[in-house]
Amino acid sequence: MERSKIQCLYDACTRVFSDREPPTFQKIQWLRNFLDRIEAIDVGIDEFNSEGSPRSWIDPSSPNARKELICGLTVTEITYIHIYQSDDFSQIGVFCFPAGGKLPLHDHPGMTVLSKVLYGSVHVKSYDWVKARTASSRMVGLASTVTDGVIKAPREASVLFPKSGGNIHSFTALTPCAILDVLSPPYSDEFGRPSTYFSEIPIPSLPGYVILKEIDLPNDLVVTGAQYVGPQLDTGVDLS
Template identity: 65%
Template structure:
C-alpha cells in the first residue's frame, strides 16, 4: 500500500531527528525535498473553500478567522503541524531556541522579517542584543521550503499574512518550557546608521496574540511505522 505524503514526511522526520547523531546537511536537504511536494489537501485543508465546515470534511482555508494551529504530531524529537492565517494578521517576532525548523508555505502570500543574532546579552533576566536581518520580503506559494537553524537562517522571525495562507512546520526539537526551549518574543529597533541591523529586546507575549486549535482532518499518521 502506497504511503501518503504526510506519512512519508513523518517517517523521514522520525528517521532523521530520532537518531543519536546530529542530522547531516544531506539529511536536511532530503527532508526539504519531501516537504516541497506536500500540498494543503495532503494535510486535510481545502484552501479554496469558503464554507464552514467544508463539505469535503476538510479545514476551510478561506474561512479561518484567527491564527489557527493544526497539531499533527509531537514527540521529544520533533513536531509537525500547520499554522493557518486569515489575511492581515501578524505572528509577532519570536525565536526557535536550539531548533532546526523546516517550513513550507502551502498556499497564500506572506511578508516575513527574520533576524539572526550577531551579539547577545543575557546578563540580565531578559535577552537583548544586536541582530542582522536575514529575510525581509514577500513570499508567495508555491515556493521552496525554508530551513532555519539555531544560529542561522533567520531563527528569530515575524510573519504577516497578506492573504489567507497556511504554513506546514517541522520543528526539531519542539518547544518545551521544561527543557529550556520556551518561545521568546521580541521588539526590534532598526539602527539607522547600520542598515540591515537592529537591536532586539525581549518582551512579554503580546496579550492580543491568540492561537486557536483545530482538529487534524488529513490522512492518519501511523506513528508505529518505520522507514524501510
C-alpha cells in the same frame, strides 16, 4: 496501501531527527523534498473553498470515519493544527492565517525548522543574533537581518538552524495562507527551549541590523487550535 504524503514526511523526520547528533545539511535537503511535495489537501485543508461549508472526505486508513476538511480561506484567527509531536525529536503542525494575521517575532532555541507555505502570500522577517546577552532575566542584543520579503506559494520550503538561516522570525499574512512547520527538537520549557517573543528597534546608522529585546507574550496574539483531519499517521504507537 500507498503511504500518504504526510506519512512519508513523518517517516523521513524519524530518519533524520532520531540521531542524537544534529542532522547534516544533506539530510535536511533530503527532508525538504518531502515537505515540497505536500499540498494543503494532504493535511486536511481545503484552500479553495470560500463558502464556509466544509467538504468531507474519507481517510482510506480509517474508512468508517467521514471527516470535514478545514476551510483555509474562512479562518478568522490564526489557527494551529497540531499533527504530531514527540518529546525527543520533532513537532509537525500547520499555522493557518487569515489575511492580516501576524505571528510576532519569536525564536526557536537550539532548533532546526523547516517551513513550507502551502498556499497564499506571507511577509517574512527574520534575524540571527550577532551578539546577545541576558539583562534582568531578559534577552537583548544585536541581530542581523536574514529575510525581509514576501513568500508566495508555490515556493520551496525554507530552513532555519539554531544559529543561522533566520532563527528569529515573524509572519504577516498578506492573503489567507498556511505554513507547514517541522521543528526539531520541539519547544520545551522543561529542557530550556521556551518560545520567546521580541520587539525590534531599528538602527538608522546601521542598515540590516536591529536591536532585539525580549518582551512578554503579546496580549493581542490569539492562536486557536483546530483538530488535524488529514490522513491518519502511523507512528508505530497505538494512540487510541
